[in-house]
Amino acid sequence: MPLILITGLPTSGKSTRAAQLYDYLTERIAAESSSSTPKFRLHLISDQSLSISRSVYDLDPAHTPAHVRSANASEKDARAALYGAVKRVLSPRDIVILDTLNYIKGWRYQLYCEAKNLQTPFGLVQIGCPVARARGVNEARIRRLEQQEQQQQQQQQQQEHNTGNGTTKDEPTTTSTITTTTTAAAAGAAPKSGDLHPETYQQSHQNWQQKQFEEESTGPDFEDITLSPTDSQEPYTPRSNWENLVFRYEEPNPMSRWDSPLFILTWDDTPTDTKAVFDQIWDEVIVNKPQKLIRANKSTVQRDKDPGGDYLYVLEKETQDIVKRILEQQAEVGEGGTVRLSRSGTKEEGEDMLEVELPGKKVGLPQLQRYRRAFVALNRGGIGLEAVGTLAAGRLRESFVGYLNDAFEKEM
Secondary structure (H helix, E strand, O other), rough: OOEEEEOOOOOOOHHHHHHHHOOOOOHHHHHHOOOOOOOEEEEEEEEOOOOOOOHHHOOOOOHHHOOOOOHHHHHHHHHHHHHHHHHHHOOOOEEEEOOOOOOHHHHHHHHHHHHHHOOOEEEEEOOOOOOOOHHHHHHHHHHHHHHHHHHHHHHHHHHHHHHHOOOOHHHHHHHOOOOHHHHHHHHHOOOOHHHHHHHHHHHHHHHHHHHHHHHHHHOOOOOOOOOOOOOOOOOOOOHHHHHHHHHHOOOOOOOOHHOOEEEEEOOOHHHHHHHHHHHHHHHHHHHHHOOOOOOOHHHOOOOOOOOOOHHHHHHHHHHHHHHHHHHHHHHHHHHOEEEEEOOOOOOOOOOOOEEOOOOOOOOOOHHHHHHHHHHHOOHHHHHOOOOOOOHHHHHHHHHHHHHHHHHHHHHH
């Protein structure tokens, strides 16, 4: 069943739309199933379901841990985990929704090839959202995270104060110094190392740099967003991580086969508009066959032992059958006799027979197998030309009989 990818800018509402699509498909599958066993199985795979942190997409070398081999190693590992999860569950009975960035067209092509290999439909859902709004959502989540961290720090300090652990007389002075420094940095003046306590200079300087970055990044392209109480997504931190992902985002092109069919949803679509797009996905991708049937490339299809299709199998089979027939009839015709063989391998009435002229001495199995292996080695070049008439089973038998007659003639 189909593999449906969700793509769009970071914090554009992909997870919300993916959850809505999952609920919609769950209802449709239950309504379409006449028995207790559902006709399809539904899977929602995302970074959150695989416990993949959004910090793995940060390519800043300054934020790379010492044990990581490269800046993008964590992102490669995350994509490998997502690809493995999709490959494990994708089958003709399973509908898979992949909710992740999917911002690289090479990554989308890789998933398209996986669906094509299983001959299952493929679809892409793009979430349209202005950059300013998406940035505002990420900023709101960062503020919420900072507030949570501040509350946790205050609670920890309160607990330490109540228990008397780690409390000194100099602590109020230090706190006052930090507060004054932070206020000064927030006012726009860069902190100076000589004016601050050495232990607080580094923290104050980082706060000032962060403030400067906020002033630059929250300009006219920034919207003040109020998060929903049900929003539990983590932000992309640091802010440069989000900006880098937006810069690297590759827009889908419906003219490319790995980006089609393309369904577009916007962040402000009404429930009616959203349901109309979901109905279109159900009708065009899941229920009805796509306009162009997806078939795996012939070079990637494993050959089976079909006498009408696998050249090497036919070559081995027909030559071994001729060797077997010669050994069976040799006792009857004697040395120097003639062995008559079917041209097609099936004894049909009125069929022309092939004749093998035996030498004046008895021919053993090792000698015949040696000739057979030499003939097979000479004719391996016909791989991939099974449909050509001159390389059909009848032609192979005729060629092998002629090869044996030439070899036996030299021995006479």
